[in-house]
């Protein structure tokens with residue numbers, strides 16, 4: 023290689039290094055922008071999500087969920103009157119009571135909904151007694167009926183509606 027060629031090579035090499043350095047700076051700046059864009063977008067998105075989920079955002083515990091469901095049913099159907107209490111009873115029964123009173127295999131330990139023989143002597147005690155025992159809890163020969171079926175968020179009326187629903191099935 024001649025001296026002249028060395029010079030040309032050195033100049034081209036320096037130029038290439040310079041171009042690479044400039045590109046690195048450009049990429050760095052672009053990356054910075056892109057990152058801050060993502061952050062802004064993520065913030066916007068989480069704000070949007072918060073907005074969309076707001077109406078149900080109050081649900082914090084599994085236990086509360088039942089209450090929300092029940093309240094929704096009460097709110098929607100109560101004004102219609104008539105059938106409303108039956109629907110509330112079914113909703114409460116399905117979500118809270120069925121775990122014990124809707125398992126045929128447990129018939130020996132828990133009076134099952136629809137089991138007329140199991141319910142006849144209970145119904146004889148009077149509906150107010152059944153309401154009271156379902157609301158406050160009851161220790162009988164078969165076992166323990168926990169107060170409000172262990173869901174303290176149920177109102178008296180919701181528990182009563184569920185009792186009505188059970189009684190209606192064996193009458």
Ligand code: HEC
Nearest residue numbers: 119122144152155156162163164165166167170171184185
């Ligand atoms: C953890 C299980 C369990 C859940 C949940 C449960 N029950 Fe009971 N329930 C029982 C048992 C056990 C008995 C029987 C008690 C006895 O007579 O020995 C009973 C009895 C009853 C009785 C009859 C009480 C009486 O005086 O004879 C009623 C009414 C009743 N439950 C209503 C409900 C309603 C309404 C719900 C839902 C809100 C519910 N139960 C949820 C276990 C449960």
